[in-house]
Amino acid sequence: MAKESKGLTSEQKKLLQNIGQQFQKGKNEKNGFKKIIIFGTVLILAAILGYSLLNSQQTAVTGDKIAVHYIDIGQGDSILITSGDVNMLIDCGEKSESAKLINYLNNCGIQRLDYVIGTHPHSDHMGGMSEIVKTFDIGECIIPELHSSDIPNTVYYEKFLDAIAEKNVKLSYAELGRNINIGSSVGTIIAPHSPDYGNLNNYSVGLFLKHGNNSFIFTGDAEKQAEKEMIDAGVMLDADVYKVGHHGSDTSSSPEFLEAVSPEYAVISCGAGNSYGHPKDITMENLSKYTDKIYRTDLQGTIIFESDGNDYVIKTERN
Structure with missing residues (x-):
């Protein structure tokens, strides 16, 4: 069954905004080491967002019995x-x-x-x-x-x-x-x-x-x-x-x-x-x-x- 999206929570919206800010900062950053740290942070934040979205969708399915x-x-x-x-x-x-x-x-x-x-x-x-x-x-x-x-x-x-x-x-x-x-x-x-x-x-x-x-x-x-x-x-x-x-x-x-x-x-x-x-x-x-x-x-x-x-x-x- 295709899971129905219930929309983003306020926490997920903030997380998504943070990812965008970190990504833009990485593009502007000249130091290569800092770029690695920033892009690593972006990946971690993206993973957290993905888990958060999946968890909210699972709740929508399992919560309705x-x-x-x-x-x-x-x-x-x-x-x-x-x-x-x-x-x-x-x-x-x-x-x-x-x-x-x-x-x-x-x-x-x-x-x-x-x-x-x-x-x-x-x-x-x-x-x-x-x-x-x-x-x-x-x-x-x-x-x-x-x-x-x-x-x-x-x-x-x-x-x-x-x-x-x-x-x-x-x-x-x-x-x-x-x-x-x-x-x-x-x-x-x-x-x-x-x-x-x-x-x-x-x-x-x-x-x-x-x-x-x-x-x-x-x-x-x-x-x-x-x-x-x-x-x-x-x-x-x-x-x-x-x-x-x-x-x-x-x-x-x-x-x-x-x-x-x-x-x-x-x-x-x-x-x-x-x-x-x-x-x-x-x-x-x-x-x-x-x-x-x-x-x-x-x-x-x-x-x-x-x-x-x-x-x-x-x-x-x-x-």
């Missing part, structure tokens, strides 16, 4: 992204996990969620969304636009829509290619690509998140059809951290998709001893071709990736 929380809510998904004073929540899991999730967000000091993404209307992703809308100040809620034949007639989805209307929360359909600023990070919507799937998983809203030199990808429960559409469309997929699709199911994370993502880290959100057998052995085998740094909420609890734009600090609830 993002945290991605893969929250352990059993067999479901919920991801909190925080950068500066901007917060995003992707999914919220089952309604039965609402109290646990709300408590976690409260402990993180969250009062406002600037963006809430409901990747797709399955209960393990949006079952408790009405409780989230009722509890927090919400800036905007983003969901996929469903074909009329695919709109679910479920209590939890109707309660979500009722809560949105009651609090007059802005509700938007996921717009392919839309950029969302999260602090100094940028999230880009990379899916869905079709207006009619007949499969709610493939409507999943996909997000590619870029923070300096670091990157994350989230694809909900998108299955192989939707993954192929992302590949064919040429959207950005190559990411450091891959939130493994569909809880590690063999319906997602195709070999072609994993090749496009080429993750350095993988995070699987699934429940301990779940009845689906997630993550599937074939998924783990395919992931192992790219990374051995695989984190699982069923084993390690909540997992947090902190990024300064260059490096990661990874924290787990359990070792």
Whole structure:
């Protein structure tokens, strides 16, 4: 990433002025020995200035952090992204996990969620969304636009829509290619690509998140059809951290998709001893071709990736 210059500090300006004065003095100096001393001084001052500038630029990058929380809510998904004073929540899991999730967000000091993404209307992703809308100040809620034949007639989805209307929360359909600023990070919507799937998983809203030199990808429960559409469309997929699709199911994370993502880290959100057998052995085998740094909420609890734009600090609830 090209480092952004924040301008010279007053100390750096004085140092630069001193270099200029010493250089001019050296040009006017007749004594050769004095010239050597003066030009040596110029070189030292220039080195100090260079270090000072580099240090200030490094601070600009490392001082601006993002945290991605893969929250352990059993067999479901919920991801909190925080950068500066901007917060995003992707999914919220089952309604039965609402109290646990709300408590976690409260402990993180969250009062406002600037963006809430409901990747797709399955209960393990949006079952408790009405409780989230009722509890927090919400800036905007983003969901996929469903074909009329695919709109679910479920209590939890109707309660979500009722809560949105009651609090007059802005509700938007996921717009392919839309950029969302999260602090100094940028999230880009990379899916869905079709207006009619007949499969709610493939409507999943996909997000590619870029923070300096670091990157994350989230694809909900998108299955192989939707993954192929992302590949064919040429959207950005190559990411450091891959939130493994569909809880590690063999319906997602195709070999072609994993090749496009080429993750350095993988995070699987699934429940301990779940009845689906997630993550599937074939998924783990395919992931192992790219990374051995695989984190699982069923084993390690909540997992947090902190990024300064260059490096990661990874924290787990359990070792």
